[in-house]
Amino acid sequence: MRFSTNLMFSQRVSDMNNATARWMEAGSKLASGKRVSKPSDDPQASAQAVRVTQSENRNQQYSSTRGFAKTGMTLQMSILTQMNSVSTQMDTTIIQASNQGSLSDNDRASLAEQLQGLKDQLVSLGNTTDGNGRYIFGGYESDTPPFEVDATTGDVLYKGGDKSITQNVGSDREMTSYFAGSEVFATTTNAKGEKVADMFTAINKGLEALKIPQQNATQADLDRAKAGMDEANRGVKAGMEKISNIEARQGLQLQEIDSLDFLSQTRKIQNEGRLSDLLHTDWTSTVSDYQKEMALFQASQDIFKDLNSMSLFGR
Template sequence: MRLSTSMIYQQNVNGILNGQSLWQKAGEQLATGTKVTTPSDDPIAASQAIMIGQAQAETDQFTLARTFSRQNMSLELSVLGSIVNAVTTASTEVISSGGIKSNDDRTTQAQALEGLKAQLLNIANTTDGNGNYIFAGYQTTTAPYVQDPTTKVVSYVGGYTPISQQVDSNRTMTVSSIGPDVFNNATGDAVKEPNGSVQKDLFATLDIAINALKTPIAEGDTAAQEALQVALATANRGLRNSLNNVSSVESGVGIQSQELDQLDAIGADRKLANTQAKSALVDTDWVPAISSYIMQQASLQAAYTTYQNMQGMSLFQINR
Protein backbone atom coordinates (compact mmCIF):
# COMPACT_ATOMS: atom_id res chain seq x y z
CA MET A 1 0.00 0.00 0.00
CA ARG A 2 1.43 3.33 -1.03
CA LEU A 3 1.14 6.40 1.21
CA SER A 4 1.44 9.67 -0.61
CA THR A 5 2.54 12.87 1.06
CA SER A 6 -0.90 14.42 0.46
CA MET A 7 -2.64 11.45 2.07
CA ILE A 8 -0.45 11.71 5.14
CA TYR A 9 -1.12 15.43 5.36
CA GLN A 10 -4.87 14.88 4.97
CA GLN A 11 -4.90 12.32 7.76
CA ASN A 12 -3.15 14.74 10.04
CA VAL A 13 -5.49 17.57 9.07
CA ASN A 14 -8.48 15.32 9.78
CA GLY A 15 -7.01 14.47 13.17
CA ILE A 16 -6.59 18.15 13.96
CA LEU A 17 -10.16 19.00 12.87
CA ASN A 18 -11.59 16.11 14.84
CA GLY A 19 -9.55 17.10 17.88
CA GLN A 20 -10.74 20.69 17.58
CA SER A 21 -14.36 19.53 17.42
CA LEU A 22 -14.04 17.33 20.51
CA TRP A 23 -12.15 20.02 22.43
CA GLN A 24 -14.71 22.69 21.54
CA LYS A 25 -17.54 20.35 22.55
CA ALA A 26 -15.90 19.75 25.94
CA GLY A 27 -15.38 23.49 26.33
CA GLU A 28 -19.00 24.16 25.43
CA GLN A 29 -20.13 21.84 28.23
CA LEU A 30 -17.99 23.78 30.70
CA ALA A 31 -19.17 27.16 29.41
CA THR A 32 -22.91 26.36 29.36
CA GLY A 33 -23.09 23.83 32.17
CA THR A 34 -25.07 21.58 29.82
CA LYS A 35 -23.91 18.33 28.31
CA VAL A 36 -26.90 17.95 25.97
CA THR A 37 -27.13 21.10 23.89
CA THR A 38 -28.70 19.46 20.83
CA PRO A 39 -30.84 16.28 20.55
CA SER A 40 -28.03 14.60 18.60
CA ASP A 41 -25.78 14.78 21.68
CA ASP A 42 -28.01 12.26 23.49
CA PRO A 43 -31.38 11.62 21.83
CA ILE A 44 -32.80 9.62 24.75
CA ALA A 45 -31.77 12.17 27.38
CA ALA A 46 -33.03 15.04 25.22
CA SER A 47 -36.41 13.33 24.79
CA GLN A 48 -36.77 12.62 28.48
CA ALA A 49 -35.74 16.18 29.34
CA ILE A 50 -38.52 17.52 27.09
CA MET A 51 -41.08 15.32 28.84
CA ILE A 52 -39.86 16.51 32.25
CA GLY A 53 -40.04 20.12 31.04
CA GLN A 54 -43.65 19.63 29.97
CA ALA A 55 -44.49 18.10 33.33
CA GLN A 56 -42.85 21.03 35.09
CA ALA A 57 -44.79 23.52 32.95
CA GLU A 58 -48.02 21.81 34.02
CA THR A 59 -46.92 21.93 37.67
CA ASP A 60 -46.20 25.67 37.34
CA GLN A 61 -49.65 26.26 35.82
CA PHE A 62 -51.34 24.51 38.74
CA THR A 63 -49.22 26.51 41.17
CA LEU A 64 -50.47 29.73 39.56
CA ALA A 65 -54.06 28.41 39.61
CA ARG A 66 -53.76 27.73 43.34
CA THR A 67 -52.47 31.25 43.89
CA PHE A 68 -55.57 32.76 42.27
CA SER A 69 -57.81 30.26 44.09
CA ARG A 70 -56.28 31.18 47.43
CA GLN A 71 -56.88 34.87 46.73
CA ASN A 72 -60.57 34.20 46.02
CA MET A 73 -60.94 32.04 49.12
CA SER A 74 -59.15 34.56 51.34
CA LEU A 75 -61.54 37.28 50.21
CA GLU A 76 -64.57 35.04 50.74
CA LEU A 77 -63.39 34.05 54.22
CA SER A 78 -63.07 37.72 55.13
CA VAL A 79 -66.56 38.45 53.81
CA LEU A 80 -68.06 35.43 55.58
CA GLY A 81 -66.57 36.68 58.82
CA SER A 82 -68.34 40.01 58.28
CA ILE A 83 -71.62 38.16 57.67
CA VAL A 84 -71.22 36.20 60.91
CA ASN A 85 -70.70 39.44 62.83
CA ALA A 86 -73.74 41.09 61.26
CA VAL A 87 -76.03 38.09 61.84
CA THR A 88 -74.84 37.80 65.45
CA THR A 89 -75.65 41.46 66.00
CA ALA A 90 -79.07 41.02 64.38
CA SER A 91 -79.82 38.05 66.66
CA THR A 92 -78.99 40.16 69.71
CA GLU A 93 -81.31 42.91 68.45
CA VAL A 94 -84.17 40.48 67.85
CA ILE A 95 -83.81 38.86 71.25
CA SER A 96 -83.72 42.21 73.04
CA SER A 97 -86.76 43.42 71.07
CA GLY A 98 -88.97 40.86 72.77
CA GLY A 99 -89.02 42.80 76.04
CA ILE A 100 -89.71 46.24 74.56
CA LYS A 101 -93.15 47.68 75.38
CA SER A 102 -93.07 51.01 73.52
CA ASN A 103 -94.03 51.33 69.85
CA ASP A 104 -91.36 54.00 69.44
CA ASP A 105 -88.69 51.75 70.92
CA ARG A 106 -89.77 48.89 68.68
CA THR A 107 -89.56 51.23 65.68
CA THR A 108 -86.00 52.12 66.69
CA GLN A 109 -85.15 48.42 66.88
CA ALA A 110 -86.70 47.91 63.45
CA GLN A 111 -84.54 50.70 62.04
CA ALA A 112 -81.44 49.06 63.54
CA LEU A 113 -82.37 45.79 61.84
CA GLU A 114 -82.98 47.65 58.57
CA GLY A 115 -79.45 49.02 58.85
CA LEU A 116 -78.10 45.50 59.34
CA LYS A 117 -80.14 44.27 56.39
CA ALA A 118 -78.65 47.02 54.19
CA GLN A 119 -75.20 46.08 55.44
CA LEU A 120 -75.77 42.42 54.58
CA LEU A 121 -77.17 43.35 51.15
CA ASN A 122 -74.01 45.33 50.48
CA ILE A 123 -71.89 42.39 51.63
CA ALA A 124 -73.88 40.04 49.38
CA ASN A 125 -72.90 42.25 46.44
CA THR A 126 -69.20 42.36 47.33
CA THR A 127 -66.78 42.59 44.40
CA ASP A 128 -63.15 41.55 44.12
CA GLY A 129 -60.26 43.73 42.97
CA ASN A 130 -61.37 43.35 39.35
CA GLY A 131 -64.95 44.43 39.97
CA ASN A 132 -66.38 40.90 39.77
CA TYR A 133 -69.22 39.98 42.14
CA ILE A 134 -67.94 37.12 44.28
CA PHE A 135 -71.34 35.56 45.08
CA ALA A 136 -72.78 35.71 41.55
CA GLY A 137 -71.38 32.46 40.17
CA TYR A 138 -70.20 32.88 36.60
CA GLN A 139 -72.43 35.96 36.12
CA THR A 140 -69.71 38.06 37.71
CA THR A 141 -70.62 41.35 36.04
CA THR A 142 -74.15 41.56 37.50
CA ALA A 143 -75.01 42.32 41.12
CA PRO A 144 -76.44 39.03 42.45
CA TYR A 145 -78.89 40.55 44.92
CA VAL A 146 -81.47 43.25 44.26
CA GLN A 147 -84.05 44.81 46.56
CA ASP A 148 -87.52 45.80 45.39
CA PRO A 149 -87.87 49.53 46.11
CA THR A 150 -91.51 49.13 47.18
CA THR A 151 -91.77 45.83 49.03
CA LYS A 152 -88.13 45.84 50.19
CA VAL A 153 -87.94 42.14 49.32
CA VAL A 154 -84.42 41.01 48.42
CA SER A 155 -84.08 38.56 45.53
CA TYR A 156 -81.17 36.63 44.04
CA VAL A 157 -80.61 37.20 40.31
CA GLY A 158 -77.08 35.83 39.93
CA GLY A 159 -75.82 32.58 38.45
CA TYR A 160 -76.41 29.18 40.00
CA THR A 161 -73.10 27.53 39.04
CA PRO A 162 -70.29 28.14 41.54
CA ILE A 163 -66.93 29.11 40.06
CA SER A 164 -64.54 26.15 40.08
CA GLN A 165 -60.84 25.87 39.36
CA GLN A 166 -58.59 22.91 38.61
CA VAL A 167 -55.83 23.24 41.19
CA ASP A 168 -53.97 19.99 40.53
CA SER A 169 -53.94 17.22 37.94
CA ASN A 170 -56.74 15.33 39.70
CA ARG A 171 -58.34 18.03 41.86
CA THR A 172 -60.95 20.64 41.01
CA MET A 173 -62.51 22.73 43.76
CA THR A 174 -65.08 25.48 44.17
CA VAL A 175 -63.22 28.74 44.72
CA SER A 176 -66.21 31.06 45.14
CA SER A 177 -69.63 30.25 46.62
CA ILE A 178 -72.88 31.38 45.05
CA GLY A 179 -75.23 33.63 47.03
CA PRO A 180 -77.99 31.08 47.73
CA ASP A 181 -75.49 28.75 49.42
CA VAL A 182 -74.58 31.55 51.82
CA PHE A 183 -77.68 33.70 52.33
CA ASN A 184 -80.57 31.39 51.42
CA ASN A 185 -79.65 27.98 52.77
CA ALA A 186 -79.60 25.95 55.97
CA THR A 187 -77.64 23.04 57.36
CA GLY A 188 -79.08 19.58 57.84
CA ASP A 189 -79.63 20.17 61.57
CA ALA A 190 -81.46 23.47 61.11
CA VAL A 191 -84.10 24.43 63.67
CA LYS A 192 -87.58 23.81 62.27
CA GLU A 193 -90.69 25.89 62.59
CA PRO A 194 -93.75 24.50 64.43
CA ASN A 195 -95.23 23.50 61.07
CA GLY A 196 -92.07 21.57 60.12
CA SER A 197 -90.71 24.12 57.63
CA VAL A 198 -87.25 25.67 57.89
CA GLN A 199 -86.67 29.41 57.89
CA LYS A 200 -83.45 29.77 55.91
CA ASP A 201 -83.64 32.97 53.84
CA LEU A 202 -81.56 35.50 55.76
CA PHE A 203 -83.14 38.58 54.20
CA ALA A 204 -86.69 37.21 54.55
CA THR A 205 -85.94 36.41 58.19
CA LEU A 206 -84.90 40.00 58.86
CA ASP A 207 -88.04 41.23 57.09
CA ILE A 208 -90.18 39.16 59.46
CA ALA A 209 -88.65 40.87 62.48
CA ILE A 210 -88.61 44.33 60.88
CA ASN A 211 -92.26 44.22 59.79
CA ALA A 212 -93.39 42.88 63.17
CA LEU A 213 -91.51 45.58 65.08
CA LYS A 214 -92.84 48.37 62.82
CA THR A 215 -96.44 47.30 63.39
CA PRO A 216 -97.97 49.47 66.18
CA ILE A 217 -99.55 47.59 69.09
CA ALA A 218 -102.33 49.16 71.09
CA GLU A 219 -102.10 48.99 74.84
CA GLY A 220 -103.74 45.84 76.12
CA ASP A 221 -103.87 44.16 72.71
CA THR A 222 -102.66 40.75 73.85
CA ALA A 223 -103.31 39.11 70.47
CA ALA A 224 -100.98 41.61 68.75
CA GLN A 225 -98.39 41.11 71.48
CA GLU A 226 -98.52 37.35 71.00
CA ALA A 227 -98.25 37.78 67.23
CA LEU A 228 -95.14 39.92 67.76
CA GLN A 229 -93.54 37.30 69.98
CA VAL A 230 -94.32 34.57 67.43
CA ALA A 231 -92.74 36.66 64.65
CA LEU A 232 -89.65 37.41 66.75
CA ALA A 233 -89.31 33.74 67.66
CA THR A 234 -89.49 32.80 63.98
CA ALA A 235 -86.89 35.45 63.15
CA ASN A 236 -84.67 34.23 65.96
CA ARG A 237 -84.80 30.65 64.69
CA GLY A 238 -84.13 31.82 61.15
CA LEU A 239 -81.13 33.85 62.22
CA ARG A 240 -79.75 30.88 64.14
CA ASN A 241 -80.12 28.76 61.01
CA SER A 242 -78.42 31.41 58.88
CA LEU A 243 -75.59 31.78 61.37
CA ASN A 244 -74.99 28.02 61.42
CA ASN A 245 -75.13 27.89 57.62
CA VAL A 246 -72.64 30.73 57.11
CA SER A 247 -70.33 29.16 59.70
CA SER A 248 -70.57 25.85 57.79
CA VAL A 249 -69.66 27.55 54.51
CA GLU A 250 -66.82 29.34 56.29
CA SER A 251 -65.53 26.02 57.62
CA GLY A 252 -65.67 24.45 54.15
CA VAL A 253 -63.70 27.28 52.60
CA GLY A 254 -61.14 27.07 55.39
CA ILE A 255 -60.67 23.33 54.81
CA GLN A 256 -60.12 23.94 51.09
CA SER A 257 -57.56 26.64 51.90
CA GLN A 258 -55.65 24.12 54.00
CA GLU A 259 -55.82 21.65 51.12
CA LEU A 260 -54.28 24.27 48.84
CA ASP A 261 -51.36 24.54 51.26
CA GLN A 262 -50.91 20.78 51.11
CA LEU A 263 -51.06 20.80 47.31
CA ASP A 264 -48.47 23.58 47.25
CA ALA A 265 -46.13 21.46 49.37
CA ILE A 266 -46.65 18.48 47.06
CA GLY A 267 -46.09 20.73 44.04
CA ALA A 268 -42.84 22.04 45.52
CA ASP A 269 -41.59 18.49 46.07
CA ARG A 270 -42.61 17.55 42.53
CA LYS A 271 -40.80 20.57 41.12
CA LEU A 272 -37.63 19.69 43.02
CA ALA A 273 -37.79 16.08 41.77
CA ASN A 274 -38.28 17.28 38.18
CA THR A 275 -35.38 19.70 38.48
CA GLN A 276 -33.08 17.00 39.82
CA ALA A 277 -34.16 14.49 37.18
CA LYS A 278 -33.64 16.97 34.35
CA SER A 279 -30.28 18.02 35.78
CA ALA A 280 -29.12 14.40 35.83
CA LEU A 281 -30.05 14.09 32.15
CA VAL A 282 -28.66 17.26 30.60
CA ASP A 283 -26.48 19.17 33.06
CA THR A 284 -22.70 18.93 32.95
CA ASP A 285 -20.99 16.41 35.22
CA TRP A 286 -18.11 18.69 36.14
CA VAL A 287 -15.33 16.25 37.12
CA PRO A 288 -15.42 14.10 33.95
CA ALA A 289 -16.14 17.19 31.83
CA ILE A 290 -13.02 18.98 33.09
CA SER A 291 -10.95 15.83 32.64
CA SER A 292 -12.27 15.41 29.11
CA TYR A 293 -11.50 19.05 28.30
CA ILE A 294 -7.90 18.69 29.46
CA MET A 295 -7.40 15.40 27.62
CA GLN A 296 -8.91 16.76 24.39
CA GLN A 297 -6.72 19.84 24.69
CA ALA A 298 -3.61 17.63 25.08
CA SER A 299 -4.72 15.40 22.20
CA LEU A 300 -5.21 18.44 19.96
CA GLN A 301 -1.81 19.81 20.88
CA ALA A 302 -0.29 16.43 20.00
CA ALA A 303 -2.08 16.50 16.65
CA TYR A 304 -0.67 19.96 15.95
CA THR A 305 2.84 18.78 16.85
CA THR A 306 2.53 15.70 14.63
CA TYR A 307 1.34 17.83 11.75
CA GLN A 308 4.28 20.20 12.12
CA ASN A 309 6.72 17.28 12.24
CA MET A 310 5.17 15.69 9.16
CA GLN A 311 5.95 18.79 7.17
CA GLY A 312 9.64 17.89 7.43
CA MET A 313 9.08 14.31 6.16
CA SER A 314 8.07 15.17 2.61
CA LEU A 315 10.07 13.41 -0.12
CA PHE A 316 10.65 16.81 -1.62
CA GLN A 317 12.17 18.01 1.65
CA ILE A 318 14.40 14.88 1.87
CA ASN A 319 15.71 15.25 -1.72
CA ARG A 320 16.36 18.94 -1.41
Protein backbone atom coordinates in the same frame (compact mmCIF):
# COMPACT_ATOMS: atom_id res chain seq x y z
CA MET B 1 4.81 8.68 -3.81
CA ARG B 2 3.31 12.11 -4.32
CA PHE B 3 -0.23 10.63 -4.19
CA SER B 4 0.48 8.78 -0.91
CA THR B 5 1.90 11.92 0.66
CA ASN B 6 -1.12 13.99 -0.35
CA LEU B 7 -3.43 11.34 1.05
CA MET B 8 -1.50 11.31 4.34
CA PHE B 9 -1.64 15.10 4.50
CA SER B 10 -5.42 15.12 3.89
CA GLN B 11 -5.88 12.49 6.59
CA ARG B 12 -3.90 14.55 9.12
CA VAL B 13 -5.94 17.66 8.25
CA SER B 14 -9.13 15.67 8.83
CA ASP B 15 -7.77 14.30 12.12
CA MET B 16 -6.87 17.79 13.30
CA ASN B 17 -10.31 19.15 12.34
CA ASN B 18 -12.01 16.32 14.20
CA ALA B 19 -9.79 16.88 17.24
CA THR B 20 -10.57 20.59 17.12
CA ALA B 21 -14.34 19.90 16.95
CA ARG B 22 -14.20 17.45 19.88
CA TRP B 23 -12.12 19.86 21.96
CA MET B 24 -14.50 22.76 21.24
CA GLU B 25 -17.52 20.59 22.11
CA ALA B 26 -15.87 19.58 25.39
CA GLY B 27 -15.15 23.26 26.07
CA SER B 28 -18.77 24.17 25.31
CA LYS B 29 -20.03 21.58 27.79
CA LEU B 30 -17.59 22.85 30.39
CA ALA B 31 -18.69 26.46 29.83
CA SER B 32 -22.45 25.76 29.77
CA GLY B 33 -22.49 23.18 32.52
CA LYS B 34 -24.67 20.97 30.31
CA ARG B 35 -23.82 17.43 29.38
CA VAL B 36 -26.69 17.28 26.89
CA SER B 37 -27.12 20.39 24.74
CA LYS B 38 -28.94 18.72 21.85
CA PRO B 39 -30.93 15.47 21.51
CA SER B 40 -28.15 13.74 19.62
CA ASP B 41 -25.83 14.09 22.64
CA ASP B 42 -27.97 11.53 24.52
CA PRO B 43 -31.34 10.68 22.88
CA GLN B 44 -32.62 8.68 25.85
CA ALA B 45 -31.77 11.38 28.40
CA SER B 46 -33.24 14.04 26.11
CA ALA B 47 -36.54 12.16 25.83
CA GLN B 48 -36.74 11.71 29.59
CA ALA B 49 -35.91 15.39 30.09
CA VAL B 50 -38.82 16.37 27.83
CA ARG B 51 -41.20 14.33 29.99
CA VAL B 52 -39.81 15.81 33.21
CA THR B 53 -40.09 19.34 31.77
CA GLN B 54 -43.70 18.74 30.73
CA SER B 55 -44.48 17.43 34.21
CA GLU B 56 -42.92 20.53 35.79
CA ASN B 57 -44.84 22.82 33.42
CA ARG B 58 -48.10 21.23 34.60
CA ASN B 59 -46.90 21.54 38.19
CA GLN B 60 -46.25 25.27 37.71
CA GLN B 61 -49.59 25.77 35.95
CA TYR B 62 -51.46 24.25 38.89
CA SER B 63 -49.36 26.34 41.26
CA SER B 64 -50.41 29.50 39.41
CA THR B 65 -54.06 28.41 39.48
CA ARG B 66 -53.85 27.80 43.23
CA GLY B 67 -52.49 31.30 43.65
CA PHE B 68 -55.54 32.79 41.94
CA ALA B 69 -57.89 30.46 43.84
CA LYS B 70 -56.26 31.30 47.17
CA THR B 71 -56.67 35.03 46.53
CA GLY B 72 -60.38 34.52 45.86
CA MET B 73 -60.92 32.22 48.83
CA THR B 74 -59.12 34.58 51.18
CA LEU B 75 -61.21 37.54 50.04
CA GLN B 76 -64.50 35.67 50.27
CA MET B 77 -63.62 34.20 53.65
CA SER B 78 -62.88 37.70 54.94
CA ILE B 79 -66.32 38.86 53.78
CA LEU B 80 -67.99 35.77 55.24
CA THR B 81 -66.36 36.58 58.58
CA GLN B 82 -67.83 40.08 58.40
CA MET B 83 -71.22 38.60 57.46
CA ASN B 84 -71.04 36.38 60.52
CA SER B 85 -70.35 39.41 62.69
CA VAL B 86 -73.30 41.31 61.23
CA SER B 87 -75.54 38.24 61.58
CA THR B 88 -74.55 37.88 65.24
CA GLN B 89 -75.57 41.50 65.83
CA MET B 90 -78.86 40.77 64.06
CA ASP B 91 -79.47 37.77 66.27
CA THR B 92 -78.81 39.85 69.39
CA THR B 93 -81.12 42.61 68.15
CA ILE B 94 -83.92 40.16 67.33
CA ILE B 95 -83.66 38.46 70.73
CA GLN B 96 -83.82 41.84 72.42
CA ALA B 97 -86.78 42.86 70.27
CA SER B 98 -88.64 39.67 71.17
CA ASN B 99 -89.14 40.85 74.77
CA GLN B 100 -92.56 42.29 74.06
CA GLY B 101 -93.58 43.12 77.58
CA SER B 102 -90.55 45.26 78.44
CA LEU B 103 -90.33 47.37 75.28
CA SER B 104 -92.21 50.50 74.34
CA ASP B 105 -93.20 51.19 70.75
CA ASN B 106 -90.38 53.73 70.58
CA ASP B 107 -87.92 51.06 71.74
CA ARG B 108 -89.23 48.70 69.07
CA ALA B 109 -88.93 51.40 66.40
CA SER B 110 -85.32 51.99 67.44
CA LEU B 111 -84.58 48.26 67.24
CA ALA B 112 -86.27 48.10 63.83
CA GLU B 113 -83.97 50.87 62.65
CA GLN B 114 -80.95 48.93 63.93
CA LEU B 115 -82.14 45.75 62.23
CA GLN B 116 -82.71 47.59 58.95
CA GLY B 117 -79.19 49.00 59.12
CA LEU B 118 -77.74 45.53 59.69
CA LYS B 119 -79.77 44.18 56.79
CA ASP B 120 -78.37 46.91 54.54
CA GLN B 121 -74.85 46.02 55.67
CA LEU B 122 -75.44 42.38 54.83
CA VAL B 123 -76.72 43.25 51.35
CA SER B 124 -73.69 45.48 50.80
CA LEU B 125 -71.33 42.68 51.84
CA GLY B 126 -73.16 40.33 49.49
CA ASN B 127 -72.38 42.74 46.64
CA THR B 128 -68.64 42.87 47.35
CA THR B 129 -66.38 42.98 44.28
CA ASP B 130 -62.84 41.73 43.77
CA GLY B 131 -59.94 43.73 42.34
CA ASN B 132 -61.31 43.27 38.81
CA GLY B 133 -64.79 44.56 39.65
CA ARG B 134 -66.33 41.07 39.66
CA TYR B 135 -69.02 40.34 42.26
CA ILE B 136 -67.61 37.56 44.41
CA PHE B 137 -71.01 36.09 45.33
CA GLY B 138 -72.38 36.20 41.78
CA GLY B 139 -71.13 32.77 40.72
CA TYR B 140 -70.45 32.70 36.98
CA GLU B 141 -72.76 35.71 36.52
CA SER B 142 -70.46 38.16 38.24
CA ASP B 143 -70.84 41.24 36.04
CA THR B 144 -73.83 42.69 37.94
CA PRO B 145 -74.73 42.92 41.65
CA PRO B 146 -76.13 39.55 42.77
CA PHE B 147 -78.35 41.02 45.48
CA GLU B 148 -81.03 43.55 44.68
CA VAL B 149 -83.54 45.05 47.12
CA ASP B 150 -87.14 45.38 45.93
CA ALA B 151 -88.00 48.97 46.81
CA THR B 152 -91.68 48.08 47.30
CA THR B 153 -91.60 44.86 49.31
CA GLY B 154 -88.13 45.08 50.84
CA ASP B 155 -87.42 41.57 49.55
CA VAL B 156 -83.77 40.87 48.71
CA LEU B 157 -83.74 39.26 45.27
CA TYR B 158 -80.87 37.09 44.11
CA LYS B 159 -79.80 37.94 40.54
CA GLY B 160 -76.50 36.04 40.42
CA GLY B 161 -75.66 32.62 39.05
CA ASP B 162 -76.48 29.42 40.90
CA LYS B 163 -73.19 27.71 40.08
CA SER B 164 -70.21 28.44 42.31
CA ILE B 165 -66.86 29.17 40.63
CA THR B 166 -64.50 26.20 40.72
CA GLN B 167 -60.88 25.76 39.64
CA ASN B 168 -58.60 22.78 39.10
CA VAL B 169 -55.86 23.23 41.68
CA GLY B 170 -54.20 19.86 41.07
CA SER B 171 -54.19 16.98 38.63
CA ASP B 172 -57.16 15.39 40.41
CA ARG B 173 -58.41 18.16 42.72
CA GLU B 174 -61.07 20.78 42.08
CA MET B 175 -61.92 23.50 44.60
CA THR B 176 -64.53 26.24 44.92
CA SER B 177 -62.80 29.61 44.83
CA TYR B 178 -66.03 31.65 45.06
CA PHE B 179 -69.25 30.25 46.50
CA ALA B 180 -72.33 31.63 44.77
CA GLY B 181 -74.69 33.75 46.85
CA SER B 182 -77.47 31.22 46.33
CA GLU B 183 -75.34 28.70 48.23
CA VAL B 184 -74.38 31.11 51.01
CA PHE B 185 -77.97 32.33 51.41
CA ALA B 186 -80.51 29.62 50.61
CA THR B 187 -83.08 30.93 48.12
CA THR B 188 -86.72 30.24 47.34
CA THR B 189 -88.89 31.41 44.47
CA ASN B 190 -91.66 33.93 45.24
CA ALA B 191 -95.04 34.27 43.54
CA LYS B 192 -93.48 36.41 40.80
CA GLY B 193 -90.96 33.68 39.98
CA GLU B 194 -88.10 35.67 41.52
CA LYS B 195 -85.39 34.12 43.69
CA VAL B 196 -85.56 35.50 47.23
CA ALA B 197 -82.84 34.97 49.85
CA ASP B 198 -84.41 33.12 52.80
CA MET B 199 -82.39 34.86 55.51
CA PHE B 200 -83.45 38.29 54.29
CA THR B 201 -87.06 37.12 54.11
CA ALA B 202 -86.81 36.17 57.79
CA ILE B 203 -85.31 39.58 58.62
CA ASN B 204 -88.22 41.26 56.84
CA LYS B 205 -90.63 39.27 58.99
CA GLY B 206 -88.92 40.71 62.04
CA LEU B 207 -89.07 44.25 60.64
CA GLU B 208 -92.78 43.87 59.90
CA ALA B 209 -93.39 42.52 63.41
CA LEU B 210 -91.61 45.47 65.00
CA LYS B 211 -93.90 47.87 63.16
CA ILE B 212 -96.98 46.40 64.87
CA PRO B 213 -97.90 48.77 67.76
CA GLN B 214 -97.90 47.05 71.15
CA GLN B 215 -99.68 49.79 73.07
CA ASN B 216 -103.38 48.94 73.31
CA ALA B 217 -102.77 46.05 70.89
CA THR B 218 -105.24 43.22 70.52
CA GLN B 219 -104.19 39.69 71.36
CA ALA B 220 -104.23 38.90 67.67
CA ASP B 221 -101.74 41.73 67.01
CA LEU B 222 -99.55 40.56 69.86
CA ASP B 223 -99.63 37.00 68.54
CA ARG B 224 -98.82 38.19 65.01
CA ALA B 225 -95.89 40.26 66.27
CA LYS B 226 -94.57 37.33 68.30
CA ALA B 227 -94.89 34.94 65.36
CA GLY B 228 -92.98 37.38 63.15
CA MET B 229 -90.15 37.74 65.66
CA ASP B 230 -89.99 33.97 66.17
CA GLU B 231 -89.72 33.45 62.41
CA ALA B 232 -87.02 36.11 62.20
CA ASN B 233 -85.14 34.46 65.05
CA ARG B 234 -85.23 31.03 63.41
CA GLY B 235 -84.34 32.40 59.97
CA VAL B 236 -81.37 34.45 61.15
CA LYS B 237 -79.99 31.54 63.19
CA ALA B 238 -80.32 29.24 60.17
CA GLY B 239 -78.63 31.88 58.01
CA MET B 240 -75.79 32.25 60.50
CA GLU B 241 -75.23 28.50 60.46
CA LYS B 242 -75.19 28.49 56.66
CA ILE B 243 -72.66 31.34 56.51
CA SER B 244 -70.49 29.66 59.17
CA ASN B 245 -70.51 26.38 57.23
CA ILE B 246 -69.36 28.08 54.02
CA GLU B 247 -66.71 30.02 55.95
CA ALA B 248 -65.44 26.75 57.48
CA ARG B 249 -65.31 25.10 54.05
CA GLN B 250 -63.24 27.97 52.70
CA GLY B 251 -60.92 27.69 55.69
CA LEU B 252 -60.40 23.96 55.10
CA GLN B 253 -59.76 24.58 51.42
CA LEU B 254 -57.14 27.21 52.24
CA GLN B 255 -55.38 24.73 54.53
CA GLU B 256 -55.43 22.13 51.76
CA ILE B 257 -54.01 24.64 49.27
CA ASP B 258 -51.09 25.27 51.63
CA SER B 259 -50.47 21.50 51.70
CA LEU B 260 -50.70 21.29 47.90
CA ASP B 261 -48.26 24.20 47.57
CA PHE B 262 -45.80 22.38 49.83
CA LEU B 263 -46.10 19.21 47.75
CA SER B 264 -45.72 21.27 44.59
CA GLN B 265 -42.51 22.84 45.88
CA THR B 266 -41.19 19.39 46.77
CA ARG B 267 -42.09 18.14 43.29
CA LYS B 268 -40.34 21.14 41.74
CA ILE B 269 -37.13 20.38 43.63
CA GLN B 270 -37.36 16.73 42.55
CA ASN B 271 -37.93 17.68 38.91
CA GLU B 272 -35.04 20.13 38.95
CA GLY B 273 -32.80 17.44 40.44
CA ARG B 274 -33.92 14.93 37.83
CA LEU B 275 -33.26 17.39 34.99
CA SER B 276 -29.85 18.14 36.44
CA ASP B 277 -29.02 14.43 36.54
CA LEU B 278 -30.20 13.98 32.95
CA LEU B 279 -28.76 17.08 31.29
CA HIS B 280 -26.18 18.80 33.44
CA THR B 281 -22.55 17.98 33.55
CA ASP B 282 -20.62 15.83 35.99
CA TRP B 283 -17.84 18.31 36.66
CA THR B 284 -15.17 15.74 37.40
CA SER B 285 -15.74 13.80 34.19
CA THR B 286 -16.32 16.95 32.10
CA VAL B 287 -13.05 18.56 33.20
CA SER B 288 -11.29 15.26 32.57
CA ASP B 289 -12.85 15.00 29.09
CA TYR B 290 -11.88 18.58 28.31
CA GLN B 291 -8.28 18.01 29.34
CA LYS B 292 -8.14 14.78 27.34
CA GLU B 293 -9.58 16.39 24.19
CA MET B 294 -7.23 19.36 24.58
CA ALA B 295 -4.26 17.00 24.79
CA LEU B 296 -5.44 15.12 21.70
CA PHE B 297 -5.94 18.41 19.87
CA GLN B 298 -2.44 19.56 20.77
CA ALA B 299 -0.99 16.22 19.72
CA SER B 300 -2.84 16.40 16.43
CA GLN B 301 -1.51 19.91 15.92
CA ASP B 302 2.05 18.79 16.61
CA ILE B 303 1.76 15.91 14.16
CA PHE B 304 0.40 18.22 11.50
CA LYS B 305 3.22 20.71 12.07
CA ASP B 306 5.79 17.94 11.81
CA LEU B 307 4.32 16.71 8.55
CA ASN B 308 4.05 20.23 7.20
CA SER B 309 7.71 20.90 7.94
CA MET B 310 9.00 17.79 6.22
CA SER B 311 10.82 18.43 2.99
CA LEU B 312 8.34 16.12 1.30
CA PHE B 313 5.76 18.91 1.65
CA GLY B 314 8.13 21.76 0.95
CA ARG B 315 7.29 24.25 -1.68
